[in-house]
Every structure is written in C-alpha cells, then in structure tokens.
Amino acid sequence: MSLNSWERKAQKGRDILEQSIPKQWMVPQSQLPLVTQKNVIDFPRQSGLLSERELMITGLSATELVGEMGKGILTAEEVVIAFIKRSVIGQQLLNFATEFLADEAIARARELDQHYKRTGKLVGPLHGVPISVKEHIGFKNKTCNTGYVAWIDNVTTEDAHLLRLLANAGAVFHVRTNQPQSLMHLCCSNNITGTTLNPHNRTLTPGGSSGGEGASVGFKCAPLGIGTDIGGSIRCPAAFCGGYGFRPTAMRNPMAGIEVACIGQETIHGVVGPMGSSSIEDLELFQKAVLDQEPWEDETSLMPVPWKSVTATRDMTVAIMWDDGCVRPHPPITRALRMAKEKLLAAGIKVVDWEPYKHQRGWEIISSLYYPDGAALQRQMLRESGEPARPLTEWAFSYSRPIPLTHSEAWVLQHERDLYRDEYQALLKRRGVDFILSPANPAAAAVMGESHYWNYTAIWNMTDMPAAIFPSGLTVDPDLDALTAQDKKYIPRNEVDEREWNKYQSPQRYESAPIALQIAGRHFKDEETLAAAKLVEEIIKGDTKSSKL
Amino acid sequence: MSLNSWERKAQKGRDILEQSIPKQWMVPQSQLPLVTQKNVIDFPRQSGLLSERELMITGLSATELVGEMGKGILTAEEVVIAFIKRSVIGQQLLNFATEFLADEAIARARELDQHYKRTGKLVGPLHGVPISVKEHIGFKNKTCNTGYVAWIDNVTTEDAHLLRLLANAGAVFHVRTNQPQSLMHLCCSNNITGTTLNPHNRTLTPGGSSGGEGASVGFKCAPLGIGTDIGGSIRCPAAFCGGYGFRPTAMRNPMAGIEVACIGQETIHGVVGPMGSSSIEDLELFQKAVLDQEPWEDETSLMPVPWKSVTATRDMTVAIMWDDGCVRPHPPITRALRMAKEKLLAAGIKVVDWEPYKHQRGWEIISSLYYPDGAALQRQMLRESGEPARPLTEWAFSYSRPIPLTHSEAWVLQHERDLYRDEYQALLKRRGVDFILSPANPAAAAVMGESHYWNYTAIWNMTDMPAAIFPSGLTVDPDLDALTAQDKKYIPRNEVDEREWNKYQSPQRYESAPIALQIAGRHFKDEETLAAAKLVEEIIKGDTKSSKL
Incomplete structure (x- = not known):
C-alpha cells in the first residue's frame, strides 16, 4: 500500500x-515490561x-x-x-x-x-x-x-x-x-x-x-x-x-x-x-x-526586570482555591489540598479560602483570544500537508468562533483581558492574599485523550500571574480516593462540570497518578512565587508519607 | 438655516x-492683536x-x-x-x-x-x-x-x-x-x-x-x-x-x-x-x-520598572542623524544640527554620524499597523455622527490598505516590528552609540494643513526608543535660512522627499518658527535619555545667541 x-x-x-x-x-525488546504494565x-x-x-x-x-x-x-x-x-x-x-x-x-x-x-x-x-x-x-x-x-x-x-x-x-x-x-x-x-x-x-x-x-x-x-x-x-x-x-x-x-x-x-x-x-x-x-x-538587552520585547534572590518566610497569607466555581476537582485533588491546609496551618502560615473571581468570564476571554482568526492559520497548517486533525486539535480550535473576530472585536477582548487582570490583582491586594494554592487540573492526570478542561491553569495565563507546580507527595489511591456517599450525591453545576466529574467513574482509572499542587503569585512576583512554592512544599512534605488525610 | x-x-x-x-x-476684542499678526x-x-x-x-x-x-x-x-x-x-x-x-x-x-x-x-x-x-x-x-x-x-x-x-x-x-x-x-x-x-x-x-x-x-x-x-x-x-x-x-x-x-x-x-x-x-x-x-501595582499592563535618578556625563557618544535617508530636512534644521555638532565637539563629547537603518521599511511596518482594520473603526466614528472627515484624517487613514489585514498578516507585521526593534538596538550597540540626535520633522513647524511626513518621530515609536524634544534656541531666520545655490540643485530621492522639500519655497513661510532637536536613547533607557537631553541642551545653549552657523 x-x-x-x-x-x-x-x-x-x-x-x-x-x-x-x-x-x-x-x-532489547525482551527485557522491556509488557505494554500492559501501566506504571x-x-x-x-x-x-x-x-x-x-x-x-x-x-x-x-x-x-x-x-x-x-x-x-x-x-x-x-x-x-x-x-x-x-x-x-x-x-x-x-x-x-x-x-x-x-x-x-x-x-x-x-x-x-x-x-x-x-x-x-x-x-x-x-x-x-x-x-x-x-x-x-x-x-x-x-x-x-x-x-x-x-x-x-x-x-x-x-x-x-x-x-x-x-x-x-x-x-x-x-x-x-x-x-x-x-x-x-x-x-x-x-x-x-x-x-x-x-x-x-x-x-x-x-x-x-x-x-x-x-x-x-x-x-x-x-x-x-x-x-x-x-x-x-x-x-x-x-x-x-x-x-x-x-x-x-x-x-x-x-x-x-x-x-x-x-x-x-x-x-x-x-x-x-x-x-x-x-x-x-x-x-x-x-x-x-x-x-x-x-x-x-532584554538583545530581545527588546522583554521586560528589563532582573532576577532577584528571594527567600520566603512564614509571614505570608496563602489562599486555597478548592474549586474554581466552574468544575469540581476530583476527590484525590481535594484530599491533597486538605492535607496541605492542615500542614500549612500547623506550620503557622495564615491560610484562607479563595473565592474565585469570574473564572468562567476569564475563560471566555482567553479562549476567544487563542484563535482570533478562527484558527484559520492553524487549519492552513493542516491543509498544507493534508494530515488529519487529531480530536484534541479540533477541540482546541472549537474555542474560536468559526468566523474570525474583526480587529475591533479582538481589541474589545484585549481590553477586557487587561481589565480582568487588573481586577484580579486588586482583589488579591484587597483580600490581603499573597499566594493562591489550587489544583492544576480537575484530574490528577487525565486519561489519554480526555484532557478537556484547562482553566485551572489557563486562568493564570489570563491574569498573567506566575505559577509553579510541585508534587504534593500523594498519589491517587483507590482506597483513599473512592467516591464517598456525599460525592455520589454531587449535582454538577453545568455540562462541563458534569463531563469532568463523570470521568472520575472510579479511582482505578487514575491509579498511581501523582497529585500535584499549583501555587500562583501576583503579577511579576515570580521570585516570590517560587520562593513560596519551595517553602510550602517543604512544609507539606514534612511528614507526607505518614499522612492519610 | x-x-x-x-x-x-x-x-x-x-x-x-x-x-x-x-x-x-x-x-476685550479691541485689545487683541490683528488676526493677521503672525507671531x-x-x-x-x-x-x-x-x-x-x-x-x-x-x-x-x-x-x-x-x-x-x-x-x-x-x-x-x-x-x-x-x-x-x-x-x-x-x-x-x-x-x-x-x-x-x-x-x-x-x-x-x-x-x-x-x-x-x-x-x-x-x-x-x-x-x-x-x-x-x-x-x-x-x-x-x-x-x-x-x-x-x-x-x-x-x-x-x-x-x-x-x-x-x-x-x-x-x-x-x-x-x-x-x-x-x-x-x-x-x-x-x-x-x-x-x-x-x-x-x-x-x-x-x-x-x-x-x-x-x-x-x-x-x-x-x-x-x-x-x-x-x-x-x-x-x-x-x-x-x-x-x-x-x-x-x-x-x-x-x-x-x-x-x-x-x-x-x-x-x-x-x-x-x-x-x-x-x-x-x-x-x-x-x-x-x-x-x-x-x-x-504597575494597579495597572498590570505596565512594566514594573522604577524611575532611577540619572545624571549624564560627557563620556557618551552622540550620533547625529542629518537625514533619515527618505526625506531631506529643511535648511533651518540642518543649521541647528550643525550648530549642535560644533558645540558638542567643543565640549568634548564624542560625535559621530548616524547612518539610518531602513527607515523606509520601519515606516511601512508602523504605518500598516496603525489601522490593521483598514481604519474601519475610525470611519465608523465619523459615520456615527455624520461629520465630514478632515483632509489630514483621510491622509492618516490612507496609511492603511482599504481592506483590513487578516490576523495572520497583522501577526507577520508584528513579528517584523519586533525584529526591527531588536535590529535597531543591536546596531546602536555595535556602533557604540548611546544617543541619536536628529530632526523632529523635516520642517521647523509645518504650515497649517501641511504636516504630512511623520517618520522623524514615528521611527522611535517603531523602535520603542525613548525620545525627548528640546528647543535648539534658534528660530527660522529668512536671512540665514535661504536656499543656497547648492540647495537649489538638490534632486529629491522620491516623491515624498520632493513634496516635503518643495514646501520650503522660501524661509518666509516658516518665519519665527522655533527649531527643535530630538534626542533618542536606547529602548528602556528613559532616564538616561532625559539626562542626556539636559546635558546636550546645556552645551548647545551655552552661547547660542551669538551663534550664526
């Protein structure tokens, strides 16, 4: 053929x-594990x-x-x-x-x-x-x-x-x-x-x-x-x-x-x-x-902002975002956040809950701006070779409207993007929050082909806030992470929430997946965010292995 | 009516x-000068x-x-x-x-x-x-x-x-x-x-x-x-x-x-x-x-770059751009630059000539990017009220193509804009030039309605370089600024050059106009540029009034 x-x-x-x-x-092939070996x-x-x-x-x-x-x-x-x-x-x-x-x-x-x-x-x-x-x-x-x-x-x-x-x-x-x-x-x-x-x-x-x-x-x-x-x-x-x-x-x-x-x-x-x-x-x-x-001396689009050495102290306020108000995280994620909260409180860190600010609106803006041209250029890339679009490619392209935005429409969205970022920054200050600890995704790790929901990460692209990922030290454990009676009664808020929640049919699907946490800091506070991530990880890992929260 | x-x-x-x-x-009207009084x-x-x-x-x-x-x-x-x-x-x-x-x-x-x-x-x-x-x-x-x-x-x-x-x-x-x-x-x-x-x-x-x-x-x-x-x-x-x-x-x-x-x-x-x-x-x-x-703490689009206090020293290299390679400045401008050169040299400043770098290309990029939508939004503003477009409004709109750029076309230009800025920055470094002293315009001041050529200023928008204007201390003087025999032999390089040069039919049209100079510095060197402008102005004004260059 x-x-x-x-x-x-x-x-x-x-x-x-x-x-x-x-x-x-x-x-040699013979020494490799069977393809059916997952981990x-x-x-x-x-x-x-x-x-x-x-x-x-x-x-x-x-x-x-x-x-x-x-x-x-x-x-x-x-x-x-x-x-x-x-x-x-x-x-x-x-x-x-x-x-x-x-x-x-x-x-x-x-x-x-x-x-x-x-x-x-x-x-x-x-x-x-x-x-x-x-x-x-x-x-x-x-x-x-x-x-x-x-x-x-x-x-x-x-x-x-x-x-x-x-x-x-x-x-x-x-x-x-x-x-x-x-x-x-x-x-x-x-x-x-x-x-x-x-x-x-x-x-x-x-x-x-x-x-x-x-x-x-x-x-x-x-x-x-x-x-x-x-x-x-x-x-x-x-x-x-x-x-x-x-x-x-x-x-x-x-x-x-x-x-x-x-x-x-x-x-x-x-x-x-x-x-x-x-x-x-x-x-x-x-x-x-x-x-x-x-x-920035050669690449003039960059900001002339030198890297500072920063060490975090426990005198900071960490807000935990348990849920982004749109899609409920799977039970293992919530378990890791609970563990983190307990450890942080025990370490004397001020911990508050983070009420998310219009994350759905944030997503609408950023997802519209990924492909203001209706993904025309990207589709052209596919046409050039004749290769078929993969399902998640179509998924991403579908964020855009089929007809390109006019320049004026894109400008309106760009302006809204800037205002949203300003509002998020103002909110952090008003609430006295230095860092937001949150899931990185509704799932610990998506099943192949099922990675559909981005907004636990994209929201910080939208607000242009620095964000770091570190492992909580926990992994998905079918014993600890089974759906509880209460979980089974959860009524999703919308179709997207339902889709993501239904993926968690059983913890076995996600077995051994590491559970990560994400920490985001204020715009341009990159050094502070990494320093905080380091300290938070140290505190959380203090005696993780014995934790069965 | x-x-x-x-x-x-x-x-x-x-x-x-x-x-x-x-x-x-x-x-009271009676105490005002006649409308025919120019100065x-x-x-x-x-x-x-x-x-x-x-x-x-x-x-x-x-x-x-x-x-x-x-x-x-x-x-x-x-x-x-x-x-x-x-x-x-x-x-x-x-x-x-x-x-x-x-x-x-x-x-x-x-x-x-x-x-x-x-x-x-x-x-x-x-x-x-x-x-x-x-x-x-x-x-x-x-x-x-x-x-x-x-x-x-x-x-x-x-x-x-x-x-x-x-x-x-x-x-x-x-x-x-x-x-x-x-x-x-x-x-x-x-x-x-x-x-x-x-x-x-x-x-x-x-x-x-x-x-x-x-x-x-x-x-x-x-x-x-x-x-x-x-x-x-x-x-x-x-x-x-x-x-x-x-x-x-x-x-x-x-x-x-x-x-x-x-x-x-x-x-x-x-x-x-x-x-x-x-x-x-x-x-x-x-x-x-x-x-x-x-x-930048509230308006997060801004760069978090504090203002530094800077004082300029004479240990700097100033390049003089006599002409941008596209449109020849009128004689009074050249006179002011000559005076500046002499004073700067006398003050021990290193002065070199600036060979402009593709200013026509720079103009093509920036002028195309002013109205990527073919000025549709601006024309809509006119239509909304029914007011007529003024001639210089049409002039500016004509920079754009009648049909909007596609997003892809705009992206290509945006990328070229960034590369051009990088190239300009690299050139300044390679030539060891700290500041460029140049005209602000081909004319000392345009006759009403004749301000058509922007690129002595727009080029620094294109390269995003800080630029300051200060008066040379000279004004257009019909005696000093008459076209010389050599000026009269000038053969313009192109239609634009010809149009601008022909406006200088006689110095009388521009009588009493102040002659300014422009000094531009490297991207993000705002403080240094103002400090240099201050020093250069001091040097040039030292005994301006006696100068008859």
Whole structure:
C-alpha cells in the first residue's frame, strides 16, 4: 500500500528520531515490561539496566549535580551519559522524544570537563546540566516541526535565544521532546512521532502541550527541561508526571527562536519556562541563570526586570482555591489540598479560602483570544500537508468562533483581558492574599485523550500571574480516593462540570497518578512565587508519607 | 438655516468650552492683536494684561515654582490664577483649549495652600503645579470626545490613572486642550472646537496630535502638560511650539482612562508623556512623580520598572542623524544640527554620524499597523455622527490598505516590528552609540494643513526608543535660512522627499518658527535619555545667541 504524501512526510520525522537514538543503549525488546504494565516509574532501578552510580546521578537535582561537578566528584560526561541512557529507556517505554542529541551532548560535556580540569572552575551556574528541550524550541540547522507535518522540513537557522543563554551557563542539551499537533492539547500526540505516555500510568496522558518534557522530567531523563505555556502547557505535564514546572510572568524569559505557526500573535502571550525532576530550587537556578544574562538587552520585547534572590518566610497569607466555581476537582485533588491546609496551618502560615473571581468570564476571554482568526492559520497548517486533525486539535480550535473576530472585536477582548487582570490583582491586594494554592487540573492526570478542561491553569495565563507546580507527595489511591456517599450525591453545576466529574467513574482509572499542587503569585512576583512554592512544599512534605488525610 | 445634526452635536462641545472660560479674564476684542499678526509669543508681556508678578510666575519652570512654593514665596492660588489668566489670553489668540477648569483648579490650589500653612510641607513633588491636559485623557464626570463629534456626550466615569497619580503628587489641572479629529494628525483641527494655531507664527500649525498642549506649553499657559504619542504626537507639537516633550518607552506611564476609539488596540502602543514650557528637568520631575507611585501595582499592563535618578556625563557618544535617508530636512534644521555638532565637539563629547537603518521599511511596518482594520473603526466614528472627515484624517487613514489585514498578516507585521526593534538596538550597540540626535520633522513647524511626513518621530515609536524634544534656541531666520545655490540643485530621492522639500519655497513661510532637536536613547533607557537631553541642551545653549552657523 502506498503512503499518502503526508504520511511520507511524517515518516521523515520518525526517521530523524529513529536515526538519532544511540543504539548501544537500547534495551532489547525482551527485557522491556509488557505494554500492559501501566506504571513503569521504577523500571530503571528494577531492570538493572542502569548502574548504581547512574541511578544515583539521575536521581540528583540540577543543583546537586552542579555541586558535585564543582567538587570534581562527578564529570559532565558521565552525567550526560547517565541521563542519555535513562532517556533511551524512557523513549522505549514512553515515546517522549523527537530527536536525541547524544553525540553533540557528549562532545559538549567533554569540553566542559576539559574546562574544569584546566581552570578548576565551572563554566557557569548550569555547568554540565543535561536539559531536555521541547521540539518547537529551535536548534540551529535542525528541523523544527512544531507538531505539524507541514513543517517537517522546516530548518531553523539559529539556536533559540534561550538555548544560547542556557548554553552560556553551561547547560548540555541531550534530547528534544514531543508535543501535540497544533501545540494546543493538554495531551501529547501528533501525526509524526505519535503519542507520549505517562510514566506513572501508561493509560494516562503525560499532559501537554509540553508532554514530552513532562515524561522527561517525570521519568528523570533530565533534571531540567524546557516547556512553553499559553494555557497550562508547562504546568499540566509537570503536574501529571509528578514533576515541577514554572510559568513565569510573560515577557521575562526570552522567546526569540521558538517556532510557532502564529509567530507575531500577541493577543495572549505564550511563555517559556523550566520544568524539573526534583525541586523548586532547580527552577530558580534556571531562571536566575537566564535572567542574570539580561536577555532584554538583545530581545527588546522583554521586560528589563532582573532576577532577584528571594527567600520566603512564614509571614505570608496563602489562599486555597478548592474549586474554581466552574468544575469540581476530583476527590484525590481535594484530599491533597486538605492535607496541605492542615500542614500549612500547623506550620503557622495564615491560610484562607479563595473565592474565585469570574473564572468562567476569564475563560471566555482567553479562549476567544487563542484563535482570533478562527484558527484559520492553524487549519492552513493542516491543509498544507493534508494530515488529519487529531480530536484534541479540533477541540482546541472549537474555542474560536468559526468566523474570525474583526480587529475591533479582538481589541474589545484585549481590553477586557487587561481589565480582568487588573481586577484580579486588586482583589488579591484587597483580600490581603499573597499566594493562591489550587489544583492544576480537575484530574490528577487525565486519561489519554480526555484532557478537556484547562482553566485551572489557563486562568493564570489570563491574569498573567506566575505559577509553579510541585508534587504534593500523594498519589491517587483507590482506597483513599473512592467516591464517598456525599460525592455520589454531587449535582454538577453545568455540562462541563458534569463531563469532568463523570470521568472520575472510579479511582482505578487514575491509579498511581501523582497529585500535584499549583501555587500562583501576583503579577511579576515570580521570585516570590517560587520562593513560596519551595517553602510550602517543604512544609507539606514534612511528614507526607505518614499522612492519610 | 438649520444645522445638520452633527453640527448641533459639535456645538455642544463649543458650548462646554465657551461656558468654561473665566469671563473676568477675557481680553476685550479691541485689545487683541490683528488676526493677521503672525507671531504673538510676546503678547502677554507687550499687552500689559498680566502683572509683572504674573509674568514672572508664568515664566518659571515647574521645578522653580515648586521651589518657590516650598519656601512660602509663592502661593498655589496665585500660581494657578496667573496660568489661568495666561491661558485665557492663549485661548483668544490660539484656540488651544477645549475646556477650562478654573473653579476646580483654584479650589484645589487653596486646599494646597491650607495644607502648606497647616503643616509647613508641600503635598508632593508637583505641589501646586498647573498642568494642562489633552482632552482625550479622561476626567471623572466630564465629557471626553477624543476629537470625534460622535463622542460629544461620552462622559468618563473616573479620572484617568495618570491624573490620579499627578493629583496625589500635588498637581492642579486648569485647562483641557485641543486635538485633531481622529487623534492622528501631526496638526490640530477638528469639527468641534476647530483649529489651534502656533504662537510663534499663526499661519503655522502647533503640530499634533497634542497640538493644544503644544500651544499651551509654547505660550506658557502651563509649565507642564500631558500629551500622547503613537507617531510623534507629543514630540511634534513640542518641537513646533518651542517647548519640551518626552516620549517614554511604551508601558511605563499609566494609560488607563485615556479614551480612544480603538481601546485595546496594541499593534502599536501609544504612550502618554510630559510636555513642558521650560526645561528637560521638568519632564524628569513629572516622570519621577508618576513612577515613584509604582503605577504597575494597579495597572498590570505596565512594566514594573522604577524611575532611577540619572545624571549624564560627557563620556557618551552622540550620533547625529542629518537625514533619515527618505526625506531631506529643511535648511533651518540642518543649521541647528550643525550648530549642535560644533558645540558638542567643543565640549568634548564624542560625535559621530548616524547612518539610518531602513527607515523606509520601519515606516511601512508602523504605518500598516496603525489601522490593521483598514481604519474601519475610525470611519465608523465619523459615520456615527455624520461629520465630514478632515483632509489630514483621510491622509492618516490612507496609511492603511482599504481592506483590513487578516490576523495572520497583522501577526507577520508584528513579528517584523519586533525584529526591527531588536535590529535597531543591536546596531546602536555595535556602533557604540548611546544617543541619536536628529530632526523632529523635516520642517521647523509645518504650515497649517501641511504636516504630512511623520517618520522623524514615528521611527522611535517603531523602535520603542525613548525620545525627548528640546528647543535648539534658534528660530527660522529668512536671512540665514535661504536656499543656497547648492540647495537649489538638490534632486529629491522620491516623491515624498520632493513634496516635503518643495514646501520650503522660501524661509518666509516658516518665519519665527522655533527649531527643535530630538534626542533618542536606547529602548528602556528613559532616564538616561532625559539626562542626556539636559546635558546636550546645556552645551548647545551655552552661547547660542551669538551663534550664526
């Protein structure tokens, strides 16, 4: 049977991936777990494929790795090789990569080791840290398809600005990662390299759109990764995969060289930010390494706001948003929030409830502004190659009206967007709230293809508030998270609420999914938000394992 | 003859103005100069209508006024009365106002005086400083027509954010000022309150769109005024009227409550900024008073960038842009630049020539982005009332294509805009240039209705660079500025160049027009740009009067 033209093009993308995988580290099929095995998070240890030293290395945070390399205890070369080996296993289990960069990464690591040997000094604050990179962040002379078959031959002429800065700081890029068609699913499948799986439960999605990154940091294929976020695309996969993620205030991190079909669109600003396997501290390390290089001096769209070092104290007010007033979170999420509340109160933090402010209105504005052109440009991308739209692509496109907004209509919405953001900021101040602790999603992690509700994350894109994800330490537990008699009596407020609530037919569907929490801070209080996330996580994790709230 | 409906509406605007003029200070018709008298700049002194003390007061800068009030030498009441009296004369000669706020201003001044008497302290850094305000900057419970008859009954429900901050700092608003229909002429006439004249030569325009403000500060009706600028609308009238003006980097000064038909449009960001009668120092005073109040805490579109105090040193490189590569400046402008170069060199400043970078391309991008909707919304504003479009309104609308840009087309231009700004920034660095000294316009001041070429100012909107206007101290002099034999041989590069050059048929057309200079700095270097403007002006004015370059 002859392949359609789009399938031939898509095959090119698979060939790039296939040829890039370092074959020497591939696991023979016979040693892989059965495809029916859902939870593969412990496979690297259980399989014996990685040495104890490699397991130790891949278990360290970026901050710890840099520390060990700075003491000469680890070399950059062994670090990157350990993560590449783990990435190869991850690829075989989760299909999270679009291209391995093994040779370049190892060569760069050797250079770093030579520099260290010669000078006794690290190159920079990210010396030797392997970083995985979402595919649409461009590398010089590499293809960049952004999840569209039409762009399978699109070659980027320069490294993205962010990559240059990270490289200056010593980072090593070892693997590029998967994203959904259109970059607008909170799920991760496309017609090129297919569907990425969640390492905690392979019937679940790793989330999206930075789903390959979610799997990467969740499976510890990299201590740090780079995602992008316009409605939750960093935070959702970080949450679903048990990792860390940070959406900075827009226009702080450099965006130049990140490829998207709708380049120049600014009705809603996408952001790029760090994801991590191990700690909030690593996200701070990333942010500081980037912003200390004053990227606004070259990329003039950015705000000239230096990164400050901030440490949080317990003298803060955290508001808990139990429910956004639109869609009720599933029981495991509520359990994690209850646990968090108890721990925070016990630690002397002031905790109040957060009454959400017109989140439905917020969603209407932001979702209308994603595609002011009625998704015409995105549909054109599909037509160009002839590839079919995936269901969640249609889902995202359906946010827009079929007919493009006029410019005037878009301006009205842009003005409302600004007013809404101002109102949210004023409300935080009036209520004396510093941070909002909330779910990242109604579900701990969506079942594959079911990631339909975005507004626990998109609301902070709408208000342009910095927001961080960290794991609560809890996972979905069928014993603890069964629907109670009261839960069974819940009458949904609307169709969307009903749809999302009905997905939670049984906790077994979500078994082993990590339960994340999201903390959002005031506009431009990025440093404070990460510092608060760190403190809140420390407090919550104090004795999480014994908690059975 | 019965009036058309739009004329009846427009009459309402004239009634507001008429009723607001404090009649007790109006000059009897018989004492006014003949309408054929072009230059009326010295009328307040020559006429004997103002006392010596009032002439002294209205001759002071804002900084000096605050100083005198702080010492108890002047009262806020006598200050504001002096400026109101001068404004009434200005109105009779130049038609620059849309509404006087005499009673409120005097009442507020009395409050300030009482505060000072009670506490011995000033209310803030702008204590008692009378400030004139461009009409489309909204006052609570006052109409705000933005130059359109359709909005003659549009009542603003709140003071603009900027006005609230200035009032906190002690400012007193005594007069609202004229603007052109559509706000998009570098001239100043509309179908409501008519045409504003240039105090130095009433056959010339005061410029626009902040033309009422230009006349206000040029005639010293206020030491400080507030203009807005999306293509030169602060700088052009400051230049044409012999005043000072500053276009800050976008999103520093608060914009909320400034009324425009296309609210929410952000393809090109308009800015609001200070204009002044007397000094760059006053512009700094204004900026500091506003930004010290951290407006970004309430208006979250703004950048959280505090105002720094900066003093310029002679260790800087100033590049002179003699010509933008598109339209040759008229001889008086070139004379002023030559004088400036000589003085700067003599003062030990490093001076180089500035080779303009694709200014035609810059203009194509910015002019296409003014009306991505093909000016549909603006035309709708005209249709709503039935008022006719004025010639310069059609001129501005003609920048757009007749058919609206698609969103995709606008995004491409927005991306090009960002790249162009980045390229300009990179070029400044590569050439080691700190500031660019240039004309503000091809003409010293355009003949009424002839203000067609914007790109000596719009280019810095395009690159979002801060830019200040100050008077060179020179005025157009028919003896010095006659076309030379060489000038007469000039072969224009294109039709636009020819059109602008041909306007300079004889220096007599521009007699007495002040010759301004413009200094632009790097993106976000607002403080440095004002500091440099101050130093450059000091150097140039050192012995200007004896200069006959």
